[in-house]
Amino acid sequence: MKICIVTTMFPKFKGDYYGSFVFDEVKELAKKGFEIHVVTQHNPGIPYEETMDNIHIHRFRWLEPKTFRALVHFKGIMDTFRMVTYVISLFLNLIRIVRKYKIQIIHAHSVIPTGFIASMVSKIMNKPLFTTAHGMDINNFENQRIFNYFISVTLNSSFKAIAVSEDLARKMKLMVNDETKVFVLRNGVDTSRFNPARNRSLRDNFGINDDDVLILFVGYLDKFKGIFELINAFYEINGENKNVKLMMVGVGPRKGELVNILTGLDINNEVIFTGRVEPQKIHKFYQAADIFTLPSYTEGLPVSVLEAMACELPVVATTVGGVPEIITDGLNGFLVSPKNEKDLIKKLVALVNNENLRKEFGKNSLEKLNENSMTLQKKIELLIGFYRDVH
Incomplete structure (x- = not known):
């Protein structure tokens, strides 16, 4: 055909x-x-x-x-x-x-x-x-x-x-x-590549310690992806816990603004920008992370959330598009309203401070992915x- x-x-x-x-x-x-x-x-x-x-x-x-x-x-x-x-x-x-x-x-x-x-x-x-x-x-x-x-x-x-x-x-x-x-x-999602294997070598390459909690964002660096709310939330979280790191994978027109904000907040060393990552290597970044977040204003059904689920990660995302169809609040992640920084902080902190909850949500993510044939x-x-x- x-x-x-x-x-x-x-x-x-x-x-x-x-x-x-x-x-x-x-x-x-x-x-x-x-x-x-x-x-x-x-x-x-x-x-x-x-x-x-x-x-x-x-x-x-x-x-x-x-x-x-x-x-x-x-x-x-x-x-x-x-x-x-x-x-x-x-x-x-x-x-x-x-x-x-x-x-x-x-x-x-x-x-x-x-x-x-x-x-x-x-x-x-x-x-x-x-x-x-x-x-x-x-x-x-x-x-x-x-x-x-x-x-x-x-x-x-x-x-x-x-x-x-x-x-x-x-x-x-x-x-x-x-x-x-x-x-x-x-x-x-291709589960032959996106799976729960833990990637410690990538953490070592970026200077992330075993006891650090790594929050991962994968997406286009523009306003509609909620990146400014994420940066502000991370500033609050980092003020209470210095063992938290944020990694932002992707490119976009707002990176310069983000760097300027981070420099002004004096947390630019706690946020890692990877730039463009080849599709053949992107799974390694999920496998190095502890939490995935996508605070977008609009989505269809984001592949990045599915990839995170396949890698057994808990997810904090917004109640937009088809996201609530794959993330059940309190089961395999948390849902927040778009632009709601306070709730974003609250939900991320809950996962940062509770390793057992991260593992439970991550396990549920993988089960939900397989049960729904995604x-x-x-x-x-x-x-x-x-x-x-x-x-």
Whole structure:
């Protein structure tokens, strides 16, 4: 079966973390014998065409910025013009790829812009469309009528509309004529790599002692991820307990601001910024940590939380998106309201001061992950079943 994946989120090179969850999924499909073609935007310094792990990647030309930026962060007249060139080029190139390689199924990751363009191409080329909503593509446009129209058209044009959480599915069902085409297929984690093995060597590399409690954050360093609330919470926690460290894995536009704040608070030596970490190595950071936290303002179903659960970590996260579906407050972690620093401090302190509670929550995290089949292997099995429903 020949499948064309249309996405804005895909690694720019082998080892790039951006869009790695899409890459992991299609790599597994390629291993199962599917012929996979990925259509995505070009970025500076990388090939327009290449094959990576038996995945055929086609990157189209557009008015790209000189340095990479995720499309969700575009703003202003110039970026609007870039988006116009993006959708036109995507439309033309998607038709070309579908025709040239005799594609049988189009699968768009994100409802807009990729899903909407893919819906037009699917009608023109008479190919079934699958669309996966990941969260921001629905949540960011809830009160914008024109975008809701585009979303509705995309979902109604889809053979199956896939949501990564029950929360997203509920919203999507309000925008389709036939609710039976909306399915929940949660993100999955590769448990062959993400497991409870303890990584002491990485702790040693960063000067973290055995009796230190390491709080881990993995994500984009921007305001909507709750990073400023996390820094303020850590300052309070560190004032009471000097054996607590914070590690922030990832890159983003607010790192400079974070460093300035930490310097002003005189705790910059207690916070570790790792920068970009290759997907093949990211599991080691979870395995070196004691607590995972993600105080975001908005999410779909964050892969980082699943990865933490697979590594038997207790989780402190916010009550957004599908997070409450995988974190049960008081069972395998704690849930707090977005921007609620006081509650974030309280819940983190409870885990910092109680090793037995950390172990109990961590064990429950792994059990919950397995009980709900939130593994990559199970996800691929279900996805293949969806594809086969076409015939």
